[in-house]
Amino acid sequence: MLVPYNTANRKIAMGLLSFMRKEKDVKRLLKTMEQYEKDPDWKLYLWKEDDFIGVIGVSIEGSEAKVRHICVNPSFREEGIGTKMLAALKKLLPCEVKPTKYTKTFVSACEEKEAETRKS
Numbered sequence: 001m002l003v004p005y006n007t008a009n010r011k012i013a014m015g016l017l018s019f020m021r022k023e024k025d026v027k028r029l030l031k032t033m034e035q036y037e038k039d040p041d042w043k044l045y046l047w048k049e050d051d052f053i054g055v056i057g058v059s060i061e062g063s064e065a066k067v068r069h070i071c072v073n074p075s076f077r078e079e080g081i082g083t084k085m086l087a088a089l090k091k092l093l094p095c096e097v098k099p100t101k102y103t104k105t106f107v108s109a110c111e112e113k114e115a116e117t118r119k120s
């Protein structure tokens with residue numbers, strides 16, 4: 001289930017976001033967290049099963065939601081969580097969901113699979 005981030009989950013959100021290569025630097029990661037906390041157009045969601053195991057973050061830019069971050073705890077990868085987070089985000093937001101250069105490979109791979117499923 002996708003749940004909106006709140007500051008009580010700051011540590012877990014930071015831990016999950018740090019799986020993105022561009023967020024390895026702590027200063028950069030803190031700046032990113034601050035943007036999600038202060039900028040109303042930046043929205044962060046956690047994926048909750050028994051625990052919080054994934055994170056997805058977007059910036060709203062006009063009619064588009066740009067996927068800035070998408071990460072899953074390594075212990076739960078290859079189980080479809082990333083795909084489910086993206087699908088849940090698309091249902092939740094009244095915007096067209098687009099990747100950034102940092103999320104493009106995964107988001108595009110999901111879209112290709114979706115298109116193949118629709119065809120068959």
Ligand SMILES: CC(C)(COP(=O)(O)OP(=O)(O)OC[C@H]1O[C@@H](n2cnc3c(N)ncnc32)[C@H](O)[C@@H]1OP(=O)(O)O)[C@@H](O)C(=O)NCCC(=O)NCCS
Pocket residue numbers: 019020021070071072073076077078079080081082083084102103104105106107109
């Ligand atoms: C990318 C990520 C969120 C995928 O999460 P996941 O829960 O394992 O994803 P799913 O189980 O839904 O999908 C797995 C599929 O995505 C593919 N995949 C994983 N990472 C990928 C990437 N960076 N680009 C393209 N495809 C990717 C897997 O190879 C697998 O393909 P298959 O189904 O053909 O075997 C996860 O690997 C992660 O947290 N990576 C580190 C953070 C990161 O780099 N995020 C940006 C990715 S562009």
